[in-house]
Structure formats: C-alpha cells, structure tokens
Amino acid sequence: MTDSAEAPLSAPDLRYGIPGLPPGPSSPMIEAMLAHRSYRNFLDRPLEPGALETIVAAASSAPSSSNMQTWSVVAVEDPAWKDRLATLAGNQGFIRQAPLFLCWIADLSRLDRMGQAHQQQLAGLDYLESFMVALVDAALASQNALLAAQSIGLGGVYVGALRNRPPEVAAELALPPRAFAAFGLAVGWPDTEARAEVKPRLPQSLVLHRETYGTAGEEAAVAAYDRVLAGFSEANGMGRADWTGRMLKRVAGPESLSGRHTMAETLRAMGFPLK
Ligand SMILES: Cc1cc2nc3c(=O)[nH]c(=O)nc-3n(C[C@H](O)[C@H](O)[C@H](O)COP(=O)(O)O)c2cc1C
Structure with missing residues (x-):
C-alpha cells in the first residue's frame, strides 16, 4: 500500500504543501483558485481580441x-x-x-x-x-x-x-x-x-479562527510551515531560506519597505489628506 506521504496531494492539500484537509465540496471555480500561481515568464504572443x-x-x-x-x-x-x-x-x-x-x-x-x-x-x-x-x-x-x-x-x-x-x-x-x-x-x-508551481500557504490553523481569535499552537505551526516552504523554495531553485527568516527581514525596519516608508506623506501630496 502506498504511504499517504508519498501519494499525490489533492488540490486543497497542494495548496498547503501537506496532506490533511478533510474532504469538502469543490467546483471548477474552487479548483481554479486552488491552482493559482504567479507567472513571471510570458510568451511573445498577444492577447486575443476582447x-x-x-x-x-x-x-x-x-x-x-x-x-x-x-x-x-x-x-x-x-x-x-x-x-x-x-x-x-x-x-x-x-x-x-x-x-x-x-x-x-x-x-x-x-x-x-x-x-x-x-x-x-x-x-x-x-x-x-x-x-x-x-x-x-x-x-x-x-x-x-x-x-x-x-x-x-x-x-x-x-x-x-x-x-x-x-x-x-x-x-x-x-x-x-x-x-x-x-x-x-x-x-x-x-x-x-x-x-511555476503552486506555492504552499500558511496552514489553516494559523489563519482560520473559530468564534474568537486564538494563538495557541502558533509557534509550532509556523515552524512546520517554515519547513514546508523551505522545501518548496529549494525544489524551485530559490535557496532554502525559511518563511520566518524572510518575513522578519521583510518588515525589519523602514529600510526594508523599498522606499515606501514615506507613503503617508506621499499620499498626502497626491491629494489624500488621510484625516
Ligand atoms: C499586492 C501584491 C504585490 C506583489 N508584488 C510583486 C512584485 O512586485 N514582484 C513579484 O515578483 N511578485 C509580486 N507579488 C507576487 C507575490 O510574490 C506572490 O503572490 C506570492 O509570493 C505568492 O506566490 P503565488 O502567487 O505564486 O502563490 C505580489 C503579490 C501581491 C498580492
């Protein structure tokens, strides 16, 4: 019998990079959403009219x-x-x-x-x-x-x-x-x-809160996601930097905002008083 870890992941599980979601309803639209990935390489081909x-x-x-x-x-x-x-x-x-x-x-x-x-x-x-x-x-x-x-x-x-x-x-x-x-x-x-592969997202335990917001188990779940994303990044030739490391760097200080740390002033100058 095939080990479940080796079985191909279903579309919802692929979204998280790990098996485990209970089976639920689906539709062509949901399948399309779950298959989303960003593309950064395009053919030299125009769009069709309309x-x-x-x-x-x-x-x-x-x-x-x-x-x-x-x-x-x-x-x-x-x-x-x-x-x-x-x-x-x-x-x-x-x-x-x-x-x-x-x-x-x-x-x-x-x-x-x-x-x-x-x-x-x-x-x-x-x-x-x-x-x-x-x-x-x-x-x-x-x-x-x-x-x-x-x-x-x-x-x-x-x-x-x-x-x-x-x-x-x-x-x-x-x-x-x-x-x-x-x-x-x-x-x-x-x-x-x-x-361009489907990039795994944070597990649902981190983003889906029931009735009230909770943080129990957050550290362990983030660590598990770090492992999933590091594996994904490595497999896709992007090094093995984990998500936590990337995120801490991404918001470390004003200098990590690509010059956008002055956005409030910029917007005011562009006609948005932001009162
Ligand atoms: C508002 C927004 C801005 C983004 N800006 C960039 C960008 O400037 N350059 C880039 O390569 N990707 C950009 N992305 C794409 C994200 O990096 C990408 O959505 C994320 O890594 C998840 O990967 P996926 O879309 O393949 O699932 C942006 C995404 C969003 C939603």
Whole structure:
C-alpha cells in the first residue's frame, strides 16, 4: 500500500504543501483558485481580441463598498510605456515581457470631479476611511480580473513595486489628484517551460479562527510551515531560506519597505489628506 506521504496531494492539500484537509465540496471555480500561481515568464504572443474588455467586465463584477466603485484600471500595452513603468517598478523584466500591464488605481478622483460638477466640496473624501474603501475596491476588482484571466488560460503576477515611486508613476499614467496606482498586474500567456508551481500557504490553523481569535499552537505551526516552504523554495531553485527568516527581514525596519516608508506623506501630496 502506498504511504499517504508519498501519494499525490489533492488540490486543497497542494495548496498547503501537506496532506490533511478533510474532504469538502469543490467546483471548477474552487479548483481554479486552488491552482493559482504567479507567472513571471510570458510568451511573445498577444492577447486575443476582447480579452482585456472581458477581464475588466469580471473586475467590474466585484462587489464594491456602497457601490461607490472607487477604482479604475489603466491598461498599458505600449512597449515604451511598459518599459518606463518596469523601470519605475523595481526594473522587473516580466512587465516588459507581458503583453498587458494593468495598473490598478485607488480612485477617489471621480467622486471628487462629481462633487465639483455639483458645486459640492466632498469633505468625506479627505478621510483615511475613504482611501481604505478605494484600496479595498481596487483589490477586489483586480483579483476578479486575475481569476478571469487565469480561467481563459492566461497567467499573471501582481506588482507591488508600482508603489516604489508613486509621483513618477502618477505622471506616467497621467493620474489626477486623488488617484493612486496601488499595484500592477502583468498579464500574458504563461511560458509553461518556466517553472511555476503552486506555492504552499500558511496552514489553516494559523489563519482560520473559530468564534474568537486564538494563538495557541502558533509557534509550532509556523515552524512546520517554515519547513514546508523551505522545501518548496529549494525544489524551485530559490535557496532554502525559511518563511520566518524572510518575513522578519521583510518588515525589519523602514529600510526594508523599498522606499515606501514615506507613503503617508506621499499620499498626502497626491491629494489624500488621510484625516
Ligand atoms: C499586492 C501584491 C504585490 C506583489 N508584488 C510583486 C512584485 O512586485 N514582484 C513579484 O515578483 N511578485 C509580486 N507579488 C507576487 C507575490 O510574490 C506572490 O503572490 C506570492 O509570493 C505568492 O506566490 P503565488 O502567487 O505564486 O502563490 C505580489 C503579490 C501581491 C498580492
């Protein structure tokens, strides 16, 4: 009989890199979500006509706080534009390679313009809460877009480095005040020759709390995840650094935030008072 540790992992177990989830319901959509992985290598092949519009329709289908729809997306396909944005976003080559680079905008500017058209000063936009609404709207829309793209055979990767130099990115995209490029999403046909595996996530014992938040068993579960992720990283040629080590480095101090530690000031200068 095959040892269960050697048996191929089911899709939910693959998500965690270890067997153990009780069997539950599934669907093609869940299977697709569980199979998610970021792609950073794309074929030199254009998207099919209408793909962008279909992807954006999926984005528009995301729920939105009070239906305010405080997001926009700038679709960048021009190679020269992508090249300049790639340079601003940590010089990540896949942005140049992908046929489509979507810049997701936390966008309070539309409501601002509506206020102006109606001779009303909308002081509610000045609050941190409104910025958070816009950021959440943009995130929900973009993830719908990524899932839609994946469902038609495309792949993608988010680009938080689009926040490294916000004023320059805003100038490149001609963003008005109160519009902030929160992150990018490079989309294209994945080069399946390049390795891209399902990256295991934290075990459910760490993220799923029942009734109240609990931290019992956290250290041991994090240590177990460290082992899983170190194995994954090694198998994928990324060294054996564990997750804890990476995370402690990632948030060690302002210098580890890729120049984004001045974000509050930057946002204020871009028209978000964040009161
Ligand atoms: C908001 C956000 C920003 C990200 N920024 C970058 C980035 O700038 N460069 C990059 O290579 N990956 C970036 N990623 C991809 C993550 O590294 C990736 O999602 C994570 O390692 C999990 O891997 P997976 O998506 O393959 O499951 C970003 C992901 C998110 C959600």
